[in-house]
Amino acid sequence: MAYQFTVSPDFSPDHISGWYIFNTWLQKQTSTAIHLEMYDSFLAQREAIRQGRVDLIYANPFDAATLVREQGFLPVARAVGSSDEAVLAVSAGNVLSRVEALLPGTKIAVTEDPDIRLIGMLLLEPADLHADNIEVIVNNTYVLVAKQVLQGRADVGVFLADAYDGLSSIIKSQLKVLVRSQINVIHHALMMGPQWPLQREAMASLLVQMGGDEKSMKILTSLGFLGWQKIDDEEMEFMIDLMDVLNT
Numbered sequence: 184m185a186y187q188f189t190v191s192p193d194f195s196p197d198h199i200s201g202w203y204i205f206n207t208w209l210q211k212q213t214s215t216a217i218h219l220e221m222y223d224s225f226l227a228q229r230e231a232i233r234q235g236r237v238d239l240i241y242a243n244p245f246d247a248a249t250l251v252r253e254q255g256f257l258p259v260a261r262a263v264g265s266s267d268e269a270v271l272a273v274s275a276g277n278v279l280s281r282v283e284a285l286l287p288g289t290k291i292a293v294t295e296d297p298d299i300r301l302i303g304m305l306l307l308e309p310a311d312l313h314a315d316n317i318e319v320i321v322n323n324t325y326v327l328v329a330k331q332v333l334q335g336r337a338d339v340g341v342f343l344a345d346a347y348d349g350l351s352s353i354i355k356s357q358l359k360v361l362v363r364s365q366i367n368v369i370h371h372a373l374m375m376g377p378q379w380p381l382q383r384e385a386m387a388s389l390l391v392q393m394g395g396d397e398k399s400m401k402i403l404t405s406l407g408f409l410g411w412q413k414i415d416d417e418e419m420e421f422m423i424d425l426m427d428v429l430n431t
Contacts, residue, residue: 185216186379187236191243191371192222193296195349196324201405202241208402212389213381223323225295238376244369245297248423255377258414260390265408267369268344269302271361274332282361283309285339287316292328292337295321301429302364303341329354345407369422372414387413 188209190202199221206219217239222228229246231237232254242250244267250256273279289312293300304313320337322328325346331337333354344363347355375386390411394400403410 185218186238187231188217188219188239189222189228189231189237190219190241191246192225192228193243193294193299193343193346194241195346195407197349198406201402201407204402204405208399213386215380225297235378238379240374240376242372242374243296243298244371244422244426245301247372247374247419248426250374251419251423256374257377257383258416258419259373259375259383259387260411261370261372261414262406262408263410263412265345265370266367267298267302267371268364268366269299269306270342270344270347270363271303271306272329272332272340272342272347272358273338273361274335275357275359277338277359280359280361282306285310285312287312288318289339290318290320290337292320292322292331292340294323294325294328294341294343296343298369298426299341299343301426302366302369305429306341306362306364307339326350326354329358333357368425372419373411387411 188206194202203219206217210217220231222231225243228237232240232250240250240256251258271282279285285307291303291307293303307313307317320331322331325342328337328340328342329350332340339361340358373390375381375383391413394403394410
């Protein structure tokens with residue numbers, strides 16, 4: 184039987200091959216059959232989790248509470264020096280330079296990425312904008328968010344900061360950042376379900392040591408990571424509590 188591994192759908196498409204390479208590396212290191220299943224939406228992934236079809240997940244922080252408190256998942260590790268931040272951007276030719284200048288009726292382009300949408304809405308609060316006085320345009324990718332802004336169908340785009348930074352220089356030259364969040368304590372995490380065969384400490388130790396040779400360092404680079412660092416229960420509970428506060 185192969186254990187099921189999945190990755191939050193908001194990962195950069197540039198790193199798809201990296202996750203498959205990482206999965207192969209993990210199988211060899213653990214002598215465990217692992218199948219990597221990618222889902223094209225958060226809804227599809229959450230349904231797989233609900234049905235018990237996920238054993239290991241690189242999870243979005245928004246879903247951490249459900250995974251820990253309802254599904255019995257344990258946090259293992261996160262990417263070194265990485266946090267989930269949001270960027271609000273408009274077209275470069277837009278006369279607006281401050282969030283506070285945005286008006287009710289503003290069209291906001293977003294993805295289904297739940298924590299970035301949440302942070303984006305918090306960044307809009309100085310303009311007194313909220314779900315009831317804006318128009319939200321949902322897109323599948325951050326490239327499409329940029330396209331909506333550049334083509335004038337949206338006034339503002341909400342981006343995962345890493346995704347914004349990864350846009351081509353041509354696209355970024357046509358955009359202007361209004362604000363970038365600096366929360367610093369919200370992040371994705373690799374989490375293991377109760378049926379996962381390895382002990383959490385052994386798994387964390389394996390990941391923390393990854394990058395000690397040229398081959399594994401290349402795999403980390405293909406994921407866009409500098410390395411892994413261990414997460415303990417206290418750190419995860421703090422992040423879950425913070426997400427609960429932000430979502431109220």
